[in-house]
Amino acid sequence: MTHRVLVTSAGVxxxxxxxxAIHGELTPAQIASTQANALAQYPGIQPVEYIRLNHxxxxxxxxRKYNCWAFTFNPRQCWISSGPDVQNIxxxxxxxxxxxxxxxxxxICYRSASSVITHTGRVWSLNASNQxxxxxxxxxxxxxxxxxxxxxxxxxxxxxxxxxxTPIWGKGDAWVKDHAGDDRLVEPxxxxxxxxxxxxxxxxxxxxxxxPVRAQPNQLWVRVHNADTLAVAGATVRVYWSDPTxxxxxxxxxxxxxxxxxxxxxxxxxxxxxxxxxxxxxTPGVSEPQHCCLFAIVDTGDDPFAAATLDPIVWPWDVxxxxxxxxxxxxxxxxxxxxxxxxxADGAGQGGAGKPxxxxxxxxxxxxxxxxxxxxxxxxxxxxxxxxxxGLDPAIAGQAEAVAPRLPFRRSKVxxxxxxxxxxxxxxxxxxxxGKGLVLTMPKAPPGEGGRLRLExxxxxxxxxxxVYRIDLRQKVAGHPxxxxxxxxxxxx
Amino acid sequence: MADEKxxxxxEDQHTLFLAGAASSAYVMRSIFERMKPLRxxxxxxxxxxxxxxxxxxxxxxxxxxxxxxxxxxxxELTGASKEMxxxxxxxxxxxxxxxxxxxxxxxxAATVLGxxxxxxxxxxxxxxxxxxxxxxxxxxxP
Numbered sequence: 327m328t329h330r331v332l333v334t335s336a337g338v339x340x341x342x343x344x345x346x347a348i349h350g351e352l353t354p355a356q357i358a359s360t361q362a363n364a365l366a367q368y369p370g371i372q373p374v375e376y377i378r379l380n381h382x383x384x385x386x387x388x389x390r391k392y393n394c395w396a397f398t399f400n401p402r403q404c405w406i407s408s409g410p411d412v413q414n415i416x417x418x419x420x421x422x423x424x425x426x427x428x429x430x431x432x433x434i435c436y437r438s439a440s441s442v443i444t445h446t447g448r449v450w451s452l453n454a455s456n457q458x459x460x461x462x463x464x465x466x467x468x469x470x471x472x473x474x475x476x477x478x479x480x481x482x483x484x485x486x487x488x489x490x491x492t493p494i495w496g497k498g499d500a501w502v503k504d505h506a507g508d509d510r511l512v513e514p515x516x517x518x519x520x521x522x523x524x525x526x527x528x529x530x531x532x533x534x535x536x537x538p539v540r541a542q543p544n545q546l547w548v549r550v551h552n553a554d555t556l557a558v559a560g561a562t563v564r565v566y567w568s569d570p571t572x573x574x575x576x577x578x579x580x581x582x583x584x585x586x587x588x589x590x591x592x593x594x595x596x597x598x599x600x601x602x603x604x605x606x607x608x609t610p611g612v613s614e615p616q617h618c619c620l621f622a623i624v625d626t627g628d629d630p631f632a633a634a635t636l637d638p639i640v641w642p643w644d645v646x647x648x649x650x651x652x653x654x655x656x657x658x659x660x661x662x663x664x665x666x667x668x669x670x671a672d673g674a675g676q677g678g679a680g681k682p683x684x685x686x687x688x689x690x691x692x693x694x695x696x697x698x699x700x701x702x703x704x705x706x707x708x709x710x711x712x713x714x715x716x717g718l719d720p721a722i723a724g725q726a727e728a729v730a731p732r733l734p735f736r737r738s739k740v741x742x743x744x745x746x747x748x749x750x751x752x753x754x755x756x757x758x759x760x761g762k763g764l765v766l767t768m769p770k771a772p773p774g775e776g777g778r779l780r781l782e783x784x785x786x787x788x789x790x791x792x793x794v795y796r797i798d799l800r801q802k803v804a805g806h807p808x809x810x811x812x813x814x815x816x817x818x819x
Numbered sequence: 820m821a822d823e824k825x826x827x828x829x830e831d832q833h834t835l836f837l838a839g840a841a842s843s844a845y846v847m848r849s850i851f852e853r854m855k856p857l858r859x860x861x862x863x864x865x866x867x868x869x870x871x872x873x874x875x876x877x878x879x880x881x882x883x884x885x886x887x888x889x890x891x892x893x894x895e896l897t898g899a900s901k902e903m904x905x906x907x908x909x910x911x912x913x914x915x916x917x918x919x920x921x922x923x924x925x926x927x928a929a930t931v932l933g934x935x936x937x938x939x940x941x942x943x944x945x946x947x948x949x950x951x952x953x954x955x956x957x958x959x960x961p
Contacts, residue, residue, distance in 0.1 A: 341918070341944075343916060343917065345884065345917070345918075348882070348914065348917055349881060349882045349883060360839055367836075388839070393842040405842075406918075407918035407941065408843050408844075408845075408922070408941035438849065440938070440939060442845050442939030444846050444849075445846070465839075466838075466846070467839045467840075468839055468840050481837065481840045481841075481846065481850060482840075482846070
């Protein structure tokens with residue numbers, strides 16, 4: 327049995343063991359009776375389903391392989407020995423956070439009346455008041471459950487605190503950025519989780535993103551970071567496409583291809599090492615839409631119980647929570663500044679005079695229950711720094727710099743008309759996009775249902791070649807950000 | 820309650836069910852303390868040899884830390900120091916590094932030896948080693 331050295335940034339070793347190896351795993355009868363007893367004794371707790379990368383689903387049932395502390399700090403890999411080990415982790419890697427500043431992925435820490443640490447878990451969701459609504463945790467040798475914070479209070483106590491905790495050392499940590507501001511933690515702040523700078527298409531081997539070209543060979547690249555003292559060896563980078571939406575169930579991710587990647591270890595406390603994996607070839611065919619979402623998974627292992635696997639996938643198919651999974655939903659739209667010609671969305675053909683470019687966005691309820699879907703549409707002119715931050719061609723940034731407005735607020739020289747299609751929309755805010763943006767809602771969309779937004783974009787007189795506008799479409803379902811997309815409008819001469 | 824029925828509590832599914840939610844010896848002990856039926860072992864030194872005998876059986880493969888924990892807790896309740904020492908020593912020989920059974924045994928050992936660690940304290944491997952050496956002498960091993 328692999329028994330690696332887990333250590334805090336303060337150099338303190340975290341005691342851990344493999345209870346299943348010491349005592350033997352629970353028998354099938356014990357697993358069944360424990361699970362049945364748990365569900366009967368704590369009504370409302372939800373067993374956690376784990377969906378492997380081959381889409382097979384399994385319930386995380388009672389097991390001696392890992393306990394609550396190992397789920398929280400070294401996912402599902404071992405049994406961390408004691409509350410004082412947890413205290414050592416919190417001392418070196420944790421910052422206490424207070425309501426209402428708790429975020430999804432923060433650690434909940436339960437203590438007894440005498441302040442002994444009894445249990446930990448991760449915040450799974452927040453309610454409308456930013457209070458933790460559900461926790462995900464492993465209950466000793468019972469199963470892994472989602473539950474209201476005080477569901478297990480009779481066992482673990484009611485004294486709870488919340489902590490933002492950076493990863494401990496020695497567990498492996500292959501990592502890709504959800505967006506430029508990703509802090510490596512579960513569900514990084516900011517909702518641009520569909521704008522990973524670490525996934526791009528470039529057919530010349532460059533490191534900036536270009537639109538994939540339909541019916542031609544394209545090259546996809548993924549930048550993988552390693553922030554741990556153990557090397558990432560022989561991981562598989564998997565890349566997928568899907569329709570462009572604000573959230574797409576894993577069953578609609580279509581495999582493009584894979585490539586291997588290894589990333590050297592870093593030193594304790596040193597900067598992460600980075601390797602670019604690729605190219606992964608892709609020729610979009612007739613089944614792919616003109617503009618696709620792209621996803622990448624750094625597959626370090628999707629067996630939740632393989633103790634020897636470094637940094638396994640913890641939340642498969644979950645872009646926001648798992649730091650091995652990224653998404654890019656960005657499309658570059660070159661447009662003529664002249665009033666007499668308008669390129670089509672791919673920038674290749676010339677449309678009729680005065681015709682707007684038509685862009686699509688599909689909003690979808692990705693939850694397993696009927697829920698409100700909200701899409702916020704905003705547009706603003708962006709400068710060179712932000713263009714580079716989006717991972718776009720430095721030449722575009724250079725041109726934008728040359729025509730940068732002197733005043734911070736300048737009226738947009740691009741007109742956008744938003745037309746909702748589908749029966750579930752209840753629009754508010756009008757159809758023409760203004761500086762305030764638009765909010766479009768579906769009060770209660772059935773699971774898997776949604777509607778299309780059609781954006782008609784037209785440059786107006788005064789638009790200068792080199793200007794770049796960013797149209798953001800951000801989707802929330804049941805109040806929770808599920809994704810979105812960005813159209814980058816580049817004004818040409 | 821007949822002795823056999825009382826001893827059967829230590830292997831009762833419901834008794835052990837809650838203890839399965841323990842990630843640490845402290846939590847396991849807290850759960851046992853709240854289970855009123857187990858209080859019937861309080862002062863029952865006459866049952867200690869039977870508990871010890873059962874504990875020895877449970878320490879054979881496969882071992883179950885919650886069952887072992889229940890027996891150690893019951894032994895402590897009986898107050899029979901000789902059997903407490905023997906039970907703790909047997910457990911430490913096999914499960915010294917275990918965060919549940921090993922820690923519970925170390926706490927029982929500390930109690931027998933007149934040391935009183937904080938109930939929630941995690942006893943470091945060095946402290947457990949030291950306790951085991953002293954305890955083995957107490958139970959007659961070299």
